[in-house]
Amino acid sequence: MDIDSVNGLRVARFGTGERTIVAVHGITASLMAWQAVARRLPDDWSLVAMDLRGRGHSRELPGPYGLPRHAQDVLAVAERYRPEVLTGHSMGAFVAVLAAAERAFGRVVLVDGGLPMPPLPPEADVDAVMEETLGPAIARLGLTFPDEDAYVGFFKRHPAFAGGWNQDAEDYVTYDLVGPEGALRSRAVEEAVRQDGRWLRTQGEALAGALESVSAPITLLRAPRGLLDQPAPFVPDALVAPWASRVTDEIVDDCNHYTILLDPRCAALVADRLTA
Numbered sequence: 001m002d003i004d005s006v007n008g009l010r011v012a013r014f015g016t017g018e019r020t021i022v023a024v025h026g027i028t029a030s031l032m033a034w035q036a037v038a039r040r041l042p043d044d045w046s047l048v049a050m051d052l053r054g055r056g057h058s059r060e061l062p063g064p065y066g067l068p069r070h071a072q073d074v075l076a077v078a079e080r081y082r083p084e085v086l087t088g089h090s091m092g093a094f095v096a097v098l099a100a101a102e103r104a105f106g107r108v109v110l111v112d113g114g115l116p117m118p119p120l121p122p123e124a125d126v127d128a129v130m131e132e133t134l135g136p137a138i139a140r141l142g143l144t145f146p147d148e149d150a151y152v153g154f155f156k157r158h159p160a161f162a163g164g165w166n167q168d169a170e171d172y173v174t175y176d177l178v179g180p181e182g183a184l185r186s187r188a189v190e191e192a193v194r195q196d197g198r199w200l201r202t203q204g205e206a207l208a209g210a211l212e213s214v215s216a217p218i219t220l221l222r223a224p225r226g227l228l229d230q231p232a233p234f235v236p237d238a239l240v241a242p243w244a245s246r247v248t249d250e251i252v253d254d255c256n257h258y259t260i261l262l263d264p265r266c267a268a269l270v271a272d273r274l275t276a
Helices: 031-039 067-081 091-100 126-134 136-142 148-156 167-175 190-202 204-213 237-243 264-275
Strands: 002-006 009-014 019-024 045-050 085-089 107-111 218-222 247-251
Touching: 002 067, 009 031, 009 067, 019 031, 019 067, 019 091, 019 264, 031 045, 031 167, 031 264, 045 067, 045 264, 067 091, 067 190, 085 091, 085 264, 091 107, 091 190, 091 204, 107 264, 126 136, 126 190, 136 190, 148 167, 190 204, 218 264, 237 247
Parallel strands: 019 045, 019 085, 085 107, 107 218, 218 247
Antiparallel strands: 002 009, 009 045
């Protein structure tokens, strides 16, 4: 993994192949979400991932946040690395849609995200909806941990990781830690997460317009199980149906919203679809 910086963003390049993928992580994640996929790419490919502002080693970059700001950051990275393929996972898939509406890519691959969500009722508390949807991912942002083992243990107890822990998951989790011993915490800035979540849940029309504007072929890879490993997927069939003529849809069997990138078999399938 080679480390670079683009406009203050931490950027990592996995592999040395000339054919390049730019990859965008989810709302509380980091560039390490893509390590397992990157390791399974053919030798002539490489994957470039960044820590979005307010996350990972880009946590000190200032707001305002919001998905259009992240899309501009992604476009700056794309300008540096000239990728053939743009991909994003979860919130990163929505960011990828916004970026691909402004710049031509050979292909766009959305991993368990990227399609506009149904509008919330006018009286809905957006923060409360986020907390209900994201569960432990939001809860951990306000917690501190005495040591690395305690933080890793928090994730091992997460329903999505039960029975499926591996070194890629461990690397993903430990990369996220910051702070003094005895008061370690996630690198994700809570206000960044909340601003992005508010934008995502209230700007469905803007996302739909961007999706319509993408000129590249779009592939959607979906997990059949959700953020808590529940049988309800993060991207249900009803969300895909209106876009069936625009998006090539594929279910990645036997994974959830997290393990679609971290489970060895699922990561290998994602890598294959990115380079097909």
